[in-house]
Amino acid sequence: MMNKEAAIRMDEQDPLKIYRDEFYVKKGQYYLDGNSLGLLSKRAEKAVLSLLDSWKEYGIDGWTKGDNPWYYLSEKLGEMCAPLIGAKAEEVILTGSTTANLHQLLATFYKPQGKRVKILADELNFPTDLYAISSHLAVHNYDASYMKLVKSEDGHLLQEEAIIEAMTEEVAMVILPGVLYRSGQVLDIEKLTKAAHERDILIGFDLCHSIGSVPHELHNSGVDFAFWCNYKHLNGGPGSVAGIFVHEKHFGTRPGLAGWFGSDKSKQFDLSIEMTPADTAGAYQIGTPHILSLAPIYGSLEMFREVGIEAIRKKSLQLTQFFMDCIDQELAPFGFTLGNPKDKTRGGHIYLVHEEAARICSALKEAGVTPDFRAPNGIRLAPVALYNSFTDVWETVQILKDIMENEIYKKFENKRGVVA
Ligand SMILES: *Cc1c(COP(=O)(O)O)cnc(C)c1O
Numbered sequence: 001m002m003n004k005e006a007a008i009r010m011d012e013q014d015p016l017k018i019y020r021d022e023f024y025v026k027k028g029q030y031y032l033d034g035n036s037l038g039l040l041s042k043r044a045e046k047a048v049l050s051l052l053d054s055w056k057e058y059g060i061d062g063w064t065k066g067d068n069p070w071y072y073l074s075e076k077l078g079e080m081c082a083p084l085i086g087a088k089a090e091e092v093i094l095t096g097s098t099t100a101n102l103h104q105l106l107a108t109f110y111k112p113q114g115k116r117v118k119i120l121a122d123e124l125n126f127p128t129d130l131y132a133i134s135s136h137l138a139v140h141n142y143d144a145s146y147m148k149l150v151k152s153e154d155g156h157l158l159q160e161e162a163i164i165e166a167m168t169e170e171v172a173m174v175i176l177p178g179v180l181y182r183s184g185q186v187l188d189i190e191k192l193t194k195a196a197h198e199r200d201i202l203i204g205f206d207l208c209h210s211i212g213s214v215p216h217e218l219h220n221s222g223v224d225f226a227f228w229c230n231y232k233h234l235n236g237g238p239g240s241v242a243g244i245f246v247h248e249k250h251f252g253t254r255p256g257l258a259g260w261f262g263s264d265k266s267k268q269f270d271l272s273i274e275m276t277p278a279d280t281a282g283a284y285q286i287g288t289p290h291i292l293s294l295a296p297i298y299g300s301l302e303m304f305r306e307v308g309i310e311a312i313r314k315k316s317l318q319l320t321q322f323f324m325d326c327i328d329q330e331l332a333p334f335g336f337t338l339g340n341p342k343d344k345t346r347g348g349h350i351y352l353v354h355e356e357a358a359r360i361c362s363a364l365k366e367a368g369v370t371p372d373f374r375a376p377n378g379i380r381l382a383p384v385a386l387y388n389s390f391t392d393v394w395e396t397v398q399i400l401k402d403i404m405e406n407e408i409y410k411k412f413e414n415k416r417g418v419v420a
Contacts, residue, residue, distance in 0.1 A: 007394035034384035038235030043299030086217035107256025178210035179347035213348035259286035319383035349382035362412035
């Protein structure tokens with residue numbers, strides 16, 4: 001039986017409960033959108049202020065002086081990020097944006113040859129990835145038919161067997177999400193990587209919805225490359241700098257989009273006409289790093305280092321299980337269906353499907369819950385391990401019940417906002 005007392009008990013027993021106070025969580029509000037934009041933490045705020053101080057104090061010398069010299073910050077944060085994805089420190093660099101990083105990786109690793117020319121992706125992937133892939137095909141004078149999209153049977157989930165079946169002789173590269181952005185399905189990276197490599201295909205993953213929520217073993221799985229943003233589960237702030245993983249077996253591959261910040265750091269200021277790329281993932285940086293947008297990630301990653309991704313995943317699974325149990329018990333008459341996998345292949349959020357989703361989201365917002373609407377009929381709700389509680393989940397379901405029972409959603413238009 002789910003009830004408020006059960007939620008309170010689970011909160012009391014939660015070993016991560018102390019971290020809620022590390023974040024700016026507003027009283028009386030239920031923030032369940034950490035998979036779109038994570039909340040600000042006090043440590044991230046402190047890291048930004050400390051960085052501003054180093055600018056104030058050192059001016060140009062901030063590149064090499066102070067607690068965190070800017071010249072090495074991207075590498076330093078890559079090292080701090082590495083345990084979250086099972087990578088070696090030198091395989092990770094924080095740089096660019098998700099989409100720009102995918103462009104870099106396509107420019108570097110997409111080398112169509114003979115019959116092997118197509119790029120395999122899936123129709124449920126976040127569109128920016130597909131736009132980037134299409135543009136690289138166009139650079140090589142290939143039309144849209146060279147992007148092969150695996151279809152979903154139910155519009156929510158992908159069948160791994162279907163993906164593997166699509167890895168044919170004409171495929172040069174596969175790009176897939178680690179966790180699907182709508183349904184939250186976790187793909188089996190190890191299995192898919194093995195299948196791709198058995199067929200001589202390169203494979204890369206978009207980890208936007210998995211990093212900081214679901215552990216990965218990228219190095220041991222032999223994944224060729226990966227990319228992600230740091231403003232979702234990693235709480236790096238709006239537009240924070242993104243990340244790249246390149247497996248060490250590819251070190252030395254010349255960057256497709258070269259720039260001086262990809263240089264071997266000891267040679268960069270030789271300012272030679274010939275570039276000497278770093279022999280790490282750092283080679284895939286382009287220009288001067290966005291230092292002010294790197295700073296908050298530093299504070300945030302400190303907490304991930306203390307807690308460890310396994311403990312975060314454990315609590316996240318408990319939160320989403322409790323969420324689904326509460327929904328079953330409290331919302332059965334109201335026509336919701338769950339679009340996320342119910343088993344352990346679910347990621348950090350649940351995905352409620354309802355034909356009135358847009359209006360229900362507006363009603364939730366008015367009642368103090370921050371959900372995430374995804375057209376045409378999806379409501380994403382992410383209870384985040386570091387700052388959400390079981391009580392947040394219980395109260396959200398009660399608010400949802402009230403909205404449905406009393407048809408409060410009918411006050412609103414069934415239309416999405418500009419950003420939704
Ligand atoms: C959020 C997200 C992006 C965002 O890309 P940006 O370049 O940061 O705007 C890309 N891919 C996926 C799967 C995402 O969830």
